[in-house]
Amino acid sequence: MHVKVLALSGAALIALGAPLAAQTAKPVPAATLVNQVNIPYQQFTLPNGLRVIVHTDRKAPIVAVSVWYDVGAKHEPKGSTGFAHLFEHLMFNGSENAPGDFFEPLKQVGATDFNGTTNLDRTNYFETVPTAGLERALFLESDRMGYLLGAITQAKLDEQRGVVQNEKRQGDNQPYGLTRYKVTEGLFPADHPYGHDTIGSMADLDAASLDTVKNWFRNHYGPNNAVLVLAGDIDVATAKPLVEKYFGAIKAGPETVTRPAPVPTLPAPKAETIKDRVAAVMVSRYWAIPGGDHPDAAALDVAGAVLGGLASSRLDNALVKKEKLAVNVSAYASTGAQVGTFGIRAIVRPGVDPALVGRRIDAILADFLKNGPTADEVNRVVTTQAAATIRGLESVGGFGGKAVALAQGALFYGDPGFYKKELAVLAAQTPASVKAAANRWLTRPVYALTVEQGPRGAYEEAKVPPRADVAPAAETPVKGTRGPIPALGKVKGLSFPAVQRTTLRNGIELVYAQRSAVPVTQVALSFDAGTAADVADKLGTQGLTLAMLDEGAAGLDSIQIAEAKERLGASIGSGSSADRTTMNLQVPSANLAPALDLFAKIAREPTFSETELARVKQQALAGIAQELTNPSGLVGRVVPPLVYGPAYPYAKAQGGGDPKAVAALTRADLLAFQQAWLRPDKAKLFVVSDRPLAEVKAALDTEFGDWRGTGQAGIKDFSVGMSPAQPKILLVDRPDSPQSMIVGAIPTGLKGTEDLLPVNTANDALGGGFLSRINMDLRETRHWSYGARGGFQTAAEAAPYLISAPVQADKTGPALASAREDVVAFLGKEPMTQEEFDRAINGGINSLPGDYETSDAVLGAMQYNDLLKRPDDYQTTLAARYRGMTRDQLNGAIRSALDPKRTIWVVVGDAKQVRPQLDGLGLAVETVSAASVAGAAAAAPAAAAK
Structure with a gap:
């Protein structure tokens, strides 16, 4: 599956809208959720071949504009890797009739969610604009489709080549950042369409000439190789004359030729090991699998989730929770238009033999292939994915809104409604169908990759430095002839929902807003705590407390809690900012009552099991070790004490905390933090729901209205004042x-x-x-x-x-x-x-x-x-x-x-x-090692906290 964010029709809102009083503890069937997903659309095609899809959604005065081109990395010939992505960047640098940066005229009209992306299969550009700005967006998109080449100069090519090479460096600079290249090389022949990564090689980017790049555009970016989706405050009667006006005169270009991309099978199992500056060894397994329109795609998606995608997955239950051999494990099926990848990854617990982890992965997979999943596992996957789909229903555009679902189906499979077929196939999966598909594809020779700790090998750098000079006179951009960029019409104002406040019977304040576009309820249980409330000489106490909340509560163990969430399609998590600690619930409103019951158990009755604590503590320590290998993680640990002063409460925000303190934390420490800070007199409830306030309040009163705090509440003390470091x-x-x-x-x-x-x-x-x-x-x-x-x-x-x-x-x-x-x-x-x-x-x-x-x-x-x-x-x-x-x-x-x-x-x-x-x-320049950063938290003076 690769369409995860879809939409419900208006009829679905009624079908899923049973009052809370009528709900029972039994979850709504997964098939019921899946069957409601619908994105009504109309479509037409211009004489030049441009396919246009229109979806009407009047909830806000905005329109998502999404243009998808049938060109991705798989279309690149040898020696031109990275060209599709490079051209994505070039198309933001202005066109003949819209010179200058593409973002300037969009920013002026208030565009949101505007960007572009490239993958192996396609390139897309998207922006969500006020309805009054639609003509401007269409002008800009049509101008870079039909009137771009005259604006591309050598200077612009050099500029964006440098930017792309830094995008590559940024990804490569992450821990395990070179893994993606090894997996691609390990699974696919070099001449396979999917045999290189989207970002391309430094050498090929260096070699990109102006003529070669312009020819790449001529061959791939015609209207007949594109799909345009308009979703939002628009209808086909309004859209058609506008699209004809701006895109109609663009001439068709050559048809993109999609090469055959058979699923490769390795002649024999292959194992490789690389070194990287990482905190822990990673053991992984990979297979090439078929694309999204293959009959086995949904079954493999379920297999990946059962093995390592669910919170209650088999690999997680065995390797992390029970045997404690790994600190993190995942499995997934990632499908492209023609071919995909199935992967299993485990981060080995420090001190454990990686070979043992590899053998256990193989044994668990073998058992799955022999016996298949249970019916309950399949149902939990379908419910979880359907609920995740519904939770993202409101967005008309962006990276994953309704426009994405329609465009992807149209471009890849000639059917804007393909998402609905995918969901129907997903809902129809059975243990037998999943077992059969897994055996067809995961019994083939495996590519196994291990990443060990050590210095990285030689890194491929750019050889051609970006040019610093300006474009010569011969490169002066062509001046356009289409007239000025359309002016902005009258923008309708914001319609923000009315916010209402009330209290539960124990005094917890409820802050509520109603949004009826989708049948989803979101709850934030927010405590006046945050990282500022962490224990000064035991930094990491709050983080470990939050990590333990769903590891056991009210007689349920961690696996039972995970399974219960999955059956309800509920997402329950926790997090913190500097000032607040928050527990969050997102759930289809039809399952709100039983989800709130589970949510309340986790919030009110965590058990902090000693057995689970030992494991979760090891995971926390592994996470801290990972922070010390990650650029952003290192920054997050170093900056707060410098900018606030080490004794100020906000300086406690140092990643996962002090490793020595975390290692010594006890159940009593966590219980004390929970009772001092995660308590009703420090809590507020924030809710956005399609349900009326009276129903929501009654349900929350049932679960939280009798909650009383124990002992003395914590107090944050900011009187110490900030004492930032001297400039250095x-x-x-x-x-x-x-x-x-x-x-x-x-x-x-x-x-x-x-x-x-x-x-x-x-x-x-x-x-x-x-x-x-x-x-x-x-x-x-x-x-x-x-x-x-x-x-x-x-x-x-x-x-x-x-x-x-x-x-x-x-x-x-x-x-x-x-x-x-x-x-x-x-x-x-x-x-x-x-x-x-x-x-x-x-x-x-x-x-x-x-x-x-x-x-x-x-x-x-x-x-x-x-x-x-x-x-x-x-x-x-x-x-x-x-x-x-x-x-x-x-x-x-x-x-x-x-x-x-x-x-x-x-x-x-x-x-x-x-x-x-x-x-x-x-x-003054002071140099420190990454390892020494771990001790900074322990060395910081204790801030005042009671």
Whole structure:
């Protein structure tokens, strides 16, 4: 299965809308959920071959525009790997009639979810725009389809080649980041369409010439090789004349030829081992499998979930929970249009023989192949996937909305409704069908890959440096003749749901909003705790407590809890921000009553079993070890004590915590934390549901209304005050890193409970979006990064400013200097311009309907408003507030907030290559090892906490 986010028809809302009072503990059958999924659509084809699909959804005044091209990495000939993805980038750099960056005119109309992606099978571009901005979006998409080549210059090619090569470095720089290449090489012959990765090779990207790239476009990007989907506040009568107006004159091009892609079978089992700077050994198994339209695709999807996709999967139950041989395990079937991959991965518990883990994987798989899954396992997979589909129903576009489902079916299989067939086949699976499919494909010779700890092998780097000069006169872009970009019509305002407040009978406040677009209820049980409440001399206590909540509760063990969630299609999890600790429930509303019963058991009656604690503690320690091999993980551990001062409560946010403290935690420690912080008098309930408030409140009162706290509640103490570090550069040595992660932390005197809208709006131009100065400098102008940004990290009591820029290793020093210059100039002689101001204001106003399209967004806004003491209707006031701003006001606000001289820089990279670049930047440079970072939490002074 590869369509996971679909939609319900209006009829489905009624079919799944039984009152809570009528619900029983018995879950709604999985087939009932699956049968309700429906995306009504109409379609037409232009004379030039462009296929157009229209889906009407009037819940918000927005339209998703999604263009899918029948060109992906599988169409690339030898020597041209990465070309499809490279061209995806080039198509954002302006066209003949829309010169300049593609994001500028979209930002002005308030586009949301705008991006592009490439995979082995296709390239897509998408944006969700206010209905009044649809003509502009269609003009832009049609211009890069039909009028692009005249705008592509050698300078633009060099620029985007550099960006793509940094995207490759960024992925490769992650732990286990080179695995994907080995798996592809291990399963597929080099000349197979799926025999290379989408990102391509450095050498092929180096070799891309302007003529070759332009010919690639001519051969693949015609309207007859594309599908256009419009989903949202649109109908076919309105859409057809607009599509004809903007796309009708584009001439058809050559038809893309899709080469045969048979599923390869290895002649014999193959095993390889590579080394990487990782915290633990990874053992894995892989097979090539058929694509999404094969009769066995759904059965293999079920097999992957039963083996290692469910929370109660066989591999997880055996290797992680019972035998404690691994700290993490997964299995999956990933299907493309023609071919896919079935994979099993296990992260070996430190001290365990990897060969033993491999043998146990093979034995569990052999048992599955012999006996197949149970009927209950199959049902739990179908229910889980159907519920996940329903939970994502509201989005019309983006990476996985309704437009995606329609476009994918149309492009790959000639049927926009193919998603419905997939779900029907999924629901029809039986233990026998899953067993048969698994035996057909997983008894073939396996490719086994082991990743061991050690220095990485030689890394393939780019040989041709990006050109620094401007395009010569001969490359002057062609001036278009289609006229100006369409103006924006009148944008309808945001319709934010009314927020209501009431209390349960024990005083827990319930904050509620009704959204009826989908039959889903989302609950956030939010406690006044957060990482600021972690135990000062036992950092990691909160994280381990949360990890243990669903490992046993009210007489149920971890496996029984996982199975119960799966039967209900419920997602139950937990997490924390600086200020709040939250337990979350998402469930089809038809199963709300039994799901709330389970949710309450987990929240109120965790057992903190000693047996489970020993295992979960080992997993937590393994997670900390993984953080110390990951650039982002290292940054997350180092920055908080530097920017806040080690004794401030927010400085406790150091990844998984202090490993020595975590290793020593006891059941009593966790129980004490839970009783002090995860208690009813520190709780609020936030709910977005299609159910009326009275029904939801009654159900919550049944489960939580009699809850009483035990003992003394915890208290957070911010009186210690912040004491940030002096400006310096802290270099964390991470050998063999093809990229460096640069973070600049600027302490401020701001609090999140203040009005930060002016500084956040000003920051749109400095670091807040794609078009910000920091990103445009390091990515588009210098092409040293795949993306850089800066923003205020808002918590109730603080809001420091963080710059984040992963850059190629050999440009670390110049990149840090350039980012520093960008900030200094913005706060000094080169403040926000009128153009930047207009873009920020227009984008802020016009994007509001798209920003709050989904219940997820509404639920998040409700919690954020409550935390920062904003009114419940805060979002409805934003348009007027934006209109009242002035450029001088914004420049003054951000100048008052930021002092660039206070910046503390953290660089994670290969010290032997990076340190010489940093020594001449005028700041003291301190080098530390990644291993030493683990002890930072233990060395920090204890903050006041009671």
